[in-house]
Amino acid sequence: MAGTPSNEPNEAPSSGADSAISNEKNRILVSDLMGDEREVFLLFNGSEYRLRVTNNNKLILTK
Structure with a gap:
């Protein structure tokens, strides 16, 4: 559903094979x-x- 939060990471819309690469x-x-x-x-x-x-x-990343 549009506007419904999900647990999936935010990703830019895919434009084909170039995005996957x-x-x-x-x-x-x-x-x-x-x-x-x-x-x-x-x-x-x-x-x-x-x-x-x-x-x-x-994993822990510290400065």
Whole structure:
């Protein structure tokens, strides 16, 4: 129904195959980023961020 909230993430309307390809380019597997480690450090705009996997297998990003 139009205007009805949903649990689905907000996405731009799809315009065919080009949209599907561009969406895939924005995805990175956490295992590719972290390997066998439980935490990595990311640099963004001169600041360091810590991305870690908790004991409950959740991700936490802290500055």
